[in-house]
Each structure stands twice: as C-alpha cells, then as structure tokens.
Amino acid sequence: LSTFYNRSCKHWLVVNAILIVNISSPLIRNQNHMPLSHHRCCCRENIQLYIGALFPMSGGWPGGQACLPAAQMALDLVNKRTDILPDYELELIYYDSMCDPGEATKLLYDLLYTEPIKIVLMPGCSSVSTLVAEAARMWNLIVLSYGSSSPALSNRQRFPTFFRTHPSATLHNPTRVQLFQKWKWTKIATIQQTTEVFTSTLDDLEQRVKEAGIEISVRQSFLTDPAVAVKNLKRQDARIIVGLFYETEARKVFCEVYKEKLYGKKYVWFLIGWYADNWFKIKDPSINCTVEQMTEAVEGHVTTEIVMLNPETVRGASNLTSQEFLAQLMSKLGGKNPEETGGFQEAPLAYDAVWALALALNKTVGPLKAKGRRLEDFNYNNKDITAEIYRALNTSSFEGVSGHVVFDAQGSRMAWTLIEQLQGGSYKKIGYYDMTKGNLSWYGNDRWIGSDPPADQTVVIQKFRYLSQKLFVSVSVFAGLGILMGIVCLTFNIYNSNVRYIQNSQPYLNNMTAVGCMMALAAVFPLGIDGLHVRNSQFPVVCQFRLWLLGLGFSLAYGSMFTKIWWVHTVFTKKDEKKDKRKHLEPWKLYATVGVLLVIDILSLMIWQIVDPLHITVEKFTKEAPKGDVDQLIEPLLQHCSSEKMNTWLGVVYGYKGLLLLLGIFLAYETKSVSTEKINDHRAVGMAIYNVSVLCMITAPVTMILSSKQDASFAFASLAIIFSVYITLVVLFVPKMRRLITRGEWQSDQQETMKTGSSTNNNDEEKSRQLERENKELQKIIQEVLCHLHFVHLLSVHLSHERSIDFMDSKFNVKNYFISDLKTMW
Numbered sequence: 124l125s126t127f128y129n130r131s132c133k134h135w136l137v138v139n140a141i142l143i144v145n146i147s148s149p150l151i152r153n154q155n156h157m158p159l160s161h162h163r164c165c166c167r168e169n170i171q172l173y174i175g176a177l178f179p180m181s182g183g184w185p186g187g188q189a190c191l192p193a194a195q196m197a198l199d200l201v202n203k204r205t206d207i208l209p210d211y212e213l214e215l216i217y218y219d220s221m222c223d224p225g226e227a228t229k230l231l232y233d234l235l236y237t238e239p240i241k242i243v244l245m246p247g248c249s250s251v252s253t254l255v256a257e258a259a260r261m262w263n264l265i266v267l268s269y270g271s272s273s274p275a276l277s278n279r280q281r282f283p284t285f286f287r288t289h290p291s292a293t294l295h296n297p298t299r300v301q302l303f304q305k306w307k308w309t310k311i312a313t314i315q316q317t318t319e320v321f322t323s324t325l326d327d328l329e330q331r332v333k334e335a336g337i338e339i340s341v342r343q344s345f346l347t348d349p350a351v352a353v354k355n356l357k358r359q360d361a362r363i364i365v366g367l368f369y370e371t372e373a374r375k376v377f378c379e380v381y382k383e384k385l386y387g388k389k390y391v392w393f394l395i396g397w398y399a400d401n402w403f404k405i406k407d408p409s410i411n412c413t414v415e416q417m418t419e420a421v422e423g424h425v426t427t428e429i430v431m432l433n434p435e436t437v438r439g440a441s442n443l444t445s446q447e448f449l450a451q452l453m454s455k456l457g458g459k460n461p462e463e464t465g466g467f468q469e470a471p472l473a474y475d476a477v478w479a480l481a482l483a484l485n486k487t488v489g490p491l492k493a494k495g496r497r498l499e500d501f502n503y504n505n506k507d508i509t510a511e512i513y514r515a516l517n518t519s520s521f522e523g524v525s526g527h528v529v530f531d532a533q534g535s536r537m538a539w540t541l542i543e544q545l546q547g548g549s550y551k552k553i554g555y556y557d558m559t560k561g562n563l564s565w566y567g568n569d570r571w572i573g574s575d576p577p578a579d580q581t582v583v584i585q586k587f588r589y590l591s592q593k594l595f596v597s598v599s600v601f602a603g604l605g606i607l608m609g610i611v612c613l614t615f616n617i618y619n620s621n622v623r624y625i626q627n628s629q630p631y632l633n634n635m636t637a638v639g640c641m642m643a644l645a646a647v648f649p650l651g652i653d654g655l656h657v658r659n660s661q662f663p664v665v666c667q668f669r670l671w672l673l674g675l676g677f678s679l680a681y682g683s684m685f686t687k688i689w690w691v692h693t694v695f696t697k698k699d700e701k702k703d704k705r706k707h708l709e710p711w712k713l714y715a716t717v718g719v720l721l722v723i724d725i726l727s728l729m730i731w732q733i734v735d736p737l738h739i740t741v742e743k744f745t746k747e748a749p750k751g752d753v754d755q756l757i758e759p760l761l762q763h764c765s766s767e768k769m770n771t772w773l774g775v776v777y778g779y780k781g782l783l784l785l786l787g788i789f790l791a792y793e794t795k796s797v798s799t800e801k802i803n804d805h806r807a808v809g810m811a812i813y814n815v816s817v818l819c820m821i822t823a824p825v826t827m828i829l830s831s832k833q834d835a836s837f838a839f840a841s842l843a844i845i846f847s848v849y850i851t852l853v854v855l856f857v858p859k860m861r862r863l864i865t866r867g868e869w870q871s872d873q874q875e876t877m878k879t880g881s882s883t884n885n886n887d888e889e890k891s892r893q894l895e896r897e898n899k900e901l902q903k904i905i906q907e908v909l910c911h912l913h914f915v916h917l918l919s920v921h922l923s924h925e926r927s928i929d930f931m932d933s934k935f936n937v938k939n940y941f942i943s944d945l946k947t948m949w
Contacts, residue, residue, distance in 0.1 A: 169212040170499045172484065174477075175234035175241035176215055177251055179270075179465075182222035184248050186270045186466030190473035191217065192455040194245075194269075196448075197477035200441055207485045211498060213477075216241065220251045227251040235262060235503075242501050243480055243512070249273035249320075256285040262503040265512050267480055269473040270466065272429075274323035277533035284509065286516050286534040288476040288525070289469060292320055293327040295427040298540040298556040299365060299393055300328075300335050301563055302425070308579035312341035312361030314352050314376065316368035324367055340580075345372075353379040361385075363579045365393045370402050377403065378412035381420035388572035389754055392421070396428025396543060397468075400550060418548055423572055426550065430539035431525050432471050434555065439522030440478050448474065448524040472536075475523035483515035529559050546570050582755045583746060587654055587762065591834050595651040598841045602647040605848050609641040612856040625859060628804040629710065632683040633855060635717060639680025640848040646672035647841045653833070654762050659739060666737040666764035673844075674724050677780065680851065681815055682720035684808045685783060686713050688790045691805045695797045720783075727779075731772050740765040742831060761833060777823055784816040804855060811851040818843045 176194070178187025194215060202212050218230040227246070231254070234241055244259055244266045246252040252271035259266045260283055268276075268287040276282055277291050303311065311332065315321045322344075329339055341359045343352035349368075353376065356364060364385075366376060373394065380386055399405070403417045412420075433445040443451070452470055453461070461467040484498060490511050491497060501508045520529045529537050542554040555564040571577070613634055620630045649668040657665060690713060740763045746756040766772065791809030802808075822843035829836040 170210060171239070172208075172211050172213050172498060173239045173241045174213060174215050174243050174245055174480070176217040176245040177220035177227055177230060177247055177255070178217050179222035179247045179251070180219040182220075182248075184222045184270070184465065186222075186247055186469050187217075187219065188465040189452070189456065189461075189467040189470040190247065190269055193452055193470035193474040194477050196451060196455060197441065197474045197481075201477065201481040207481050208488070210488075211484070213481060213484075220247060222248040222251060224250045224254045227254055231255055231258065240502055242484075242498065243267055245269065245476065245480075246271070249276065252276060252285070252287070253282075256282040260284050263506050263509040264503070265509060265516065267476055267516070269476040270469050273320050274327055275319060277535050279533055282534070284513060286479075286530055288472045288479060288523075288528065288536050290429045290538045291533075291535040292324045294429055294535070294538060294540060294558065295395070296324070296328040296331050297558050298427045298542065300331050300337065301556055301561075302393075302542065303332070303337055303363070304335060305563065305565075306576040308363050308576075309336065310338050310340050310579040311363040311365060312343070312356055312359070313339055313365045313367070314343045314345070314349065314356060315366075316372050317344050317346050321367040325365075328365065347372075349376045350379050353383050353385060357383045357385050360581060362389060362577060362581075363391050363393075367395065370398045371407070371409070373398060373402060374405070374407045374410055374417065377417055377420045378410040381412055381416045386420045386422070389577050391577060392424035394424055394426050396426035396541065398426075421545055422548070423570070424545050425553075426543045426545075428541045428543065430541050430555065431468050433522070433524055433526045434539070434541075437522055439524065440482060441474075441524065443524060445471070445524045471523070471525035475525045475528050478521070478523060479516065479519050479528055482521060483512060483519055486515040486518075487511040527557070527559055544569055578754060583758050584755055585758050585760055587760045588744075588833055589653050589655040590651055590837055592655075594834055594838060598647060598651065598838070598845070601845050602644045602841070605644045605845055605852075606641050608852055609637050609644065609848070612852050613637040613641075615856065615860060619859075619863060622863065624803065624862060627802070628859065629687060629713065629802055631710070632687055632713060632717070633804075635679045635683040636851065636855060639676045639678065639683065640851055642672050642676030643680060643844050644676075644848055646676060647844055650841055651837055662739050662762065663737055663764075666739075667732065669764065670732075670737065671728060674728055674776075675721070678721045678724040679717070680848075681783070681787070681812075682717045684812055684815075684851075685720070685787050685790075686716040687802050687805055687808045688787060688794060688812060689716070691794045691797055691802055692790045695794065723779075727776065731766075735766040735768050735772065737764050737766050739763070744831070761831065763830065773827075781820070781823075784812075784819055787812040788816050804859070807854045807858065811854045814850045814854070815847045818847045 178191045178194075179185055180187040180191070198213055198215055201207055216234065218233070220227040220230060227250075231244075234244070241264070244255055244264050246255040246266065246268050247270040249271040252266070252268045253273065253276060256266045256268075256276065264284065266282070266285045268285070268289060270289050271287050272289055272292045274291050274293045276285055276287065277293065303309075313325055313328070315325050325342075329342075332339060341356055341361045343355050345352045349372065366373065368376060380392075386392070403421045404414050406414075410417075432449070433439075436444050436446070438444055441448075448471065456464060466473070487508070488498065491500075491508060494507065496508060498508065517530060517534070520527070522528070526539050527537075531537050537559045540556045540558065541552065542556065543550040544553050545551075551568060551570075553566050553569045556562070557564070569576075616625065616630050616633050616637065619625045646669055649665045649672065652665050654662065742761045742763055744759040744761070746758045749755055749757055791812045794805060795809060797805070822840055826836050826840045829839060
C-alpha cells in the first residue's frame with residue numbers, strides 16, 4: 124500500500140489503523156448496511172456512479188432516520204431526470220456510523236476497499252466528518268456532508284476536499300454582526316462553554332466584529348459552573364451578551380443571571396436557536412430557580428438559527444417547493460412523528476446535498492470529455508477528475524428546498540438565518556438574514572422592555588463645565604470699574620505732571636504703573652472666557668491674550684514700582700562719599716530699568732509661544748450618575764490652556780517673578796525710614812509692593828491647586844488681580860489727589876514763582892524747623908565752650924601779674940571781671 128499510494132506518514136498511519144480495525148473485527152452486515160440501488164426508467168443501460176454514505180441511524184445524533192429517506196427521494200428524482208447525468212445513474216451505498224468515530228473508521232475501510240469504487244463520500248455528524256474528510260484526500264475523494272456544523276471543518280489546509288450543505292456554526296456570526304450594526308451596538312460581551320465548537324465559533328465572531336469596528340469588551344468562559352463568569356459580566360457592566368452553550372448549561376447560566384439581575388431593559392442576550400422552545404421551563408435538578416424566575420430572566424432574548432427549510436414558495440432545481448418536499452418526506456416516513464424522528468430538521472440539507480452532487484457531476488461531463496476523460500474513469504489515483512468535481516462543487520449555485528445553495532471558500536454552506544425573539548414566553552420570528560446577498564429581511568415586530576433597544580453600555584454623556592456667568596459678570600464689573608479708575612489716575616497724573624509735588628514722584632513711572640494695572644485688569648476678561656463663548660478653534664487665541672496681558676501688565680506695574688524702590692535703596696544705603704554723587708537722579712536710568720524688565724518678559728513669552736505654544740487640553744473627571752432611573756453617566760469635562768511642558772515654563776516664570784517680588788519686599792523694608800525729595804512717594808510704593816507680593820505669592824500656588832475647579836480658580840485669581848490693582852492705585856494716586864485738592868497745589872512751577880508768600884511743601888518746612896532746632900542747640904554749645912575758654916585765659920593773665928591780693932579778693936575781682944566781659948560778649 125505504501126508503494127502504491129505514496130502518501131505521507133500521517134495518512135499512512137490512518138490507513139494502517141483502518142486495516143488493523145478490520146482485521147480484528149470482521150465486517151458484519153445487517154439489513155441496514157445493504158447497498159441500495161436506484162435505476163433510471165429507460166430502455167438503455169446507464170453507467171453506475173456510486174456514492175459512499177454514512178448515515179447515523181442511532182447514537183448521539185440519529186440524523187439518518189430522516190436524512191436517509193430525504194437522500195433517497197433526491198436520488199429517485201435525479202435518476203429520472205434526462206437533463207442531469209443522462210448517461211449515468213447514481214447509486215447510494217450507506218452504513219450506520221452511529222455518530223461514532225471509532226465505528227466510522229471501520230466502515231470507512233469497508234467503503235474504500237470493497238468494490239465498487241465510490242466517487243464521493245457523504246458522512247453525517249461532525250465527529251465522523253472530521254475523520255472522513257481528513258483521510259479522504261489520500262484517496263483523492265470529495266467529501267460532501269449534510270449534517271456537520273463544527274467550525275473546525277472550515278479549514279482548507281486540513282480538509283482540502285470537504286464540502287457541506289449544513290452551514291457552519293459560525294454562520295450565526297454574520298447575522299449577529301448585522302444585528303449589532305442595525306441596533307448601533309459597538310461593544311459586546313461573550314460567555315461560552317469551554318468546548319471546541321463554541322471556542323472556534325467565538326474566535327470567528329471575534330474576527331468578524333473586529334472587522335466591523337465592534338469591540339468584545341468582556342470574554343468569559345466556564346466548564347460546568349457559570350456562576351463566576353456571570354458575576355464577572357455583571358461587575359464589568361456587560362449589556363449586550365452573546366451566549367454559546369448547550370441547552371443544559373443554558374438553564375444554569377440563566378439561573379445565575381436571575382440571581383445577579385443581569386436581565387431586564389438594560390440587557391440583551393443572544394442565544395443559539397436550536398434549543399427546544401420550552402427549554403427554560405424544563406425542570407432541572409441542577410438549578411435552584413423556579414420556572415417563573417427562569418421565564419422572567421430569559422424574556423426578550425434573541426436567537427439565531429440556521430434556516431434549513433426555504434421560507435419562500437419557490438421551485439428550485441428539484442422542481443419542488445419546500446412544503447411539497449415536506450409532504451413527500453412525511454409520506455416517506457410513514458406518518459412518524461417529526462419530533463421523534465432524528466434529523467428531521469436536517470432532512471432538507473441531505474436532500475440538497477444529493478442535488479448539489481448530481482449537478483456538480485453533470486457539470487464535469489463536458490470538461491472531462493474535452494480532456495478525453497469520463498466520470499467512470501475515476502479511481503483513487505486520478506487527481507484530474509477529482510479536481511473537476513471540486514471546481515464544479517465550489518461554483519455550485521442553485522435553489523434547493525433548504526434555500527439557496529452556495530459554498531464559501533472553505534466549502535461551507537452559505538444559508539439564511541432565522542432571527543427570533545422571546546416575547547411573552549414564546550418565540551416570535553422577527554427577521555431573516557441572507558448571508559449570500561447580505562440582505563436582512565426585517566418584520567419590525569421586535570419588542571423591548573424599554574421603548575427602544577438598550578444601549579451597549581452605560582451611556583456616558585460628556586458635559587463641559589463652564590464658568591458661572593453670574594460670577595464672570597460680577598468680577599467683570601469690578602474689573603471694568605478698576606480700568607475706569609486707572610484711566611482717572613492716569614489722566615490726573617498727566618494733567619498735573621508740571622506740579623512740583625507730582626514731579627517729585629516720578630510721574631512717568633507712575634503712568635507706567637497705571638497702564639500696567641489696567642492691562643492686568645483687562646486680563647480678567649479672557650480669564651473668564653471659555654468654550655461657552657468661543658469656538659475651539661478660537662480658544663488658543665484667548666489663551667494667548669491671558670498670558671500676554673497678565674505678563675506685560677505685571678512687568679509695567681510692578682517693574683515701575685520696583686525701579687523706584689531700587690533707586691532709593693541704591694542711593695541711601697551707600698557710603699557718604701558715594702551717596703552725594705548718586706543723589707542726582709537721572710530719569711532715563713529708571714526708564715531703562717523698566718524697559719529691561721519688560722524686554723525680559725517679552726522675550727521669554729515669545730520663546731514660550733514659539734517653542735511650545737498654548738493649546739486646548741480637556742480634563743476628564745470621574746463619571747457622575749444623574750438623579751432618577753436613567754441608564755446614563757455624566758462625564759464632566761473642563762477646558763484648559765496648556766502646552767506640552769507647561770510645568771517647566773510656569774516654573775521658569777514663577778521663579779523669575781518670585782525673585783523680583785522677594786527682592787522688592789526686601790528693598791521696601793530697607794527703605795521704610797528713608798526720606799528723599801526726588802521720589803517723595805517711595806513709602807507708598809513700598810506699601811503697594813508689600814500688597815502685590817503677598818497676593819501673588821498666595822494666588823499662584825492656590826490657583827494651580829484649584830485648576831480643576833473653574834469657579835474657585837477664576838474667582839481667586841481674578842479677585843487677587845483686582846485687589847492688587849485697587850490697592851496699588853489707591854495707595855499711589857489718592858494721596859496725591861487729596862493733597863492737591865486740600866492744599867490747592869494745582870499750579871505749575873512758573874505759576875508758583877509768581878505767587879507771593881507761596882509756602883513750601885511739607886518736607887521743606889519740616890526740614891527748616893529741624894535745622895532751626897539744631898542751630899539753636901549748636902549755638903548754646905558754642906557759647907558754653909567760649910565762656911570756659913575765656914575764663915581760663917583771664918585766670919592765666921591775672922596770675923602772671925603776680926598781684927598780691929588775697930585769694931578771696933582775687934576770686935571776687937576775677938569773677939566780676941569775667942561777668943562783665945561775658946556780658947559784653949553776649
């Protein structure tokens with residue numbers, strides 16, 4: 124045998140296994156194993172073509188009880204047709220495989236090694252078909268099955284010559300995907316019993332839903348107890364659930380479904396349609412749920428079932444409608460109860476399998492004749508005839524009693540799928556799906572516990588958080604009033620710039636302070652503008668306005684005040700010999716200092732925006748459940764102005780500004796007791812610096828912490844800006860206005876010189892009074908010293924004359940002389 128067939132080692136072992144089985148167990152035929160022949164009614168003798176078949180008349184699936192009579196009906200009609208294989212007659216040689224691979228191995232040997240040669244093999248159930256199809260290629264045989272649904276058989280590398288009129292179990296999957304798309308579901312879950320048929324079906328479903336853009340979010344499996352798997356489905360919020368398990372396990376699953384409340388208007392279950400119609404009402408000792416509980420849990424589920432009988436009244440290749448076929452089959456069965464006859468549902472598939480084979484063989488007659496070959500030339504070594512039969516079957520397309528017969532690339536039947544829904548405890552047809560044409564026939568009678576099909580997941584509504592408009596309007600009013608106040612202060616300062624008191628306060632720096640304050644207040648408006656007011660495309664522009672207005676406003680306002688206090692500290696903390704040289708104030712140096720600070724800010728902001736520009740980022744918050752029984756969650760969103768390295772840039776800016784603020788506080792403290800005529804408001808500037816520095820140092824970190832709370836963050840930042848500006852304007856400008864109003868010092872220097880008896884300013888008067896007091900004290904000290912010196916001089920003169928007078932008289936005379944002389948000097 125090995126020399127003759129020259130097969131692979133694997134297939135050679137299969138052959139030897141068949142030989143061993145048959146040597147040890149001689150074939151015993153009974154009446155069910157006898158060949159059955161059908162003759163064409165004609166005068167001339169036709170060539171016989173033999174079909175080797177295995178019909179399971181008993182065993183796990185006794186499908187041969189109805190499928191064999193159906194195949195015999197088809198053979199009778201084919202052999203009577205003169206337009207199909209006119210020179211040939213088909214004969215069926217069959218055995219009972221009992222749906223057992225071991226028994227089928229023994230029978231396969233008998234079919235192969237017993238004359239006559241069989242041109243095609245027709246096995247039944249999946250386990251037998253797997254054995255036959257894998258071994259058949261050793262004998263160049265085509266295998267055509269009528270009752271195999273295992274997805275594993277859809278493997279052309281393993282089963283290169285296999286075809287089947289029974290659709291694969293994976294045929295449910297295109298229908299399921301079509302329904303998912305119809306009801307706009309993009310997220311499903313699966314639970315399966317761990318068997319090969321369900322695993323392969325689920326693998327196919329996973330591939331199909333992936334191509335359709337649908338996600339399998341949860342995939343659970345179980346062997347015998349589904350409790351844990353069902354709990355996991357509940358915990359992971361599964362809504363659309365595909366269940367793949369046998370009927371017994373289905374009752375276990377739905378008992379757990381009832382316990383976990385995984386049913387109702389939020390859930391949809393997809394099950395296999397070949398369960399008994401009352402499967403959930405059957406008492407099962409393995410579950411502890413009542414019939415009422417099971418009925419409640421399964422309500423509304425959807426089933427998909429392969430259509431094995433054409434629902435349309437059409438006459439196909441056999442010239443029979445599906446109803447006429449059923450009538451003839453019932454007659455053939457002799458009045459047996461269809462529910463008690465194995466394979467009654469699959470009988471149309473066996474009928475169409477014979478017709479598919481006959482039409483394919485008829486199609487090969489012409490091509491073989493052109494090659495000088497005939498069908499009767501077939502033997503187990505002839506690959507050419509096998510290839511022709513393969514091509515003919517692969518291109519089969521005709522209307523049968525089971526529907527339109529056509530095979531896919533894997534040799535599996537492409538058929539219609541029936542879609543049913545359990546409504547009120549009974550199944551209702553809600554549609555059909557034709558996979559060959561991709562056509563969904565929908566009745567529109569689907570019914571849901573809610574008004575519409577449920578969502579495939581908890582509906583998450585994204586809702587942007589916007590700034591409170593009342594808060595924005597209120598703060599904007601204060602900012603607007605502050606800008607108006609800044610305009611008044613600026614106008615006052617410009618109008619009175621020739622007044623000596625105003626001149627001594629460096630009005631140009633004060634003007635810069637007022638402008639900077641107004642720019643900082645103007646930044647409050649873009650700070651409060653969000654997606655409620657502008658489109659997303661415009662939001663980055665708003666971000667730029669925030670940054671530039673606040674940055675330049677700070678540089679102008681704080682920079683001008685810092686420059687003043689820095690100059691005062693520089694002059695009055697130097698040594699006396701250098702102090703006099705620096706007392707002559709050069710205004711351009713002050714302006715240059717402010718300009719340097721401003722340029723530093725402009726350059727840093729430009730680099731920031733060029734290297735890492737600001738853009739919109741959306742912050743997502745924890746989902747919130749709304750009030751009421753609504754299958755929805757609210758996901759709050761908040762828009763931010765941000766950049767890729769936002770923290771780095773903020774660290775640089777805050778670090779630079781923070782050093783300026785700290786240095787400003789230090790300089791203000793150092794110069795608090797200094798009095799100078801050149802900058803007469805430096806104490807007020809120091810107070811403003813204290814205010815700005817404290818508020819900025821508090822506001823910067825707090826706003827970063829509160830960035831996720833739009834109202835609190837805006838309120839804190841904007842009010843800090845407003846308070847800083849208000850205090851700065853009040854401290855710097857209100858005393859000047861009060862002084863000029865109360866004292867009437869509105870004239871310029873030229874007008875003051877024309878006024879008689881014009882008074883000096885407070886600083887000059889105070890200094891004059893202080894000088895007078897110091898002058899009087901010095902005069903007293905000088906007088907005392909002169910008196911003592913004069914007394915000593917007189918005493919030395921009198922002693923030099925050596926007058927001989929008594930000590931008392933001398934003392935008296937000297938004293939009198941000193942007194943008279945002192946009076947004269949005074």
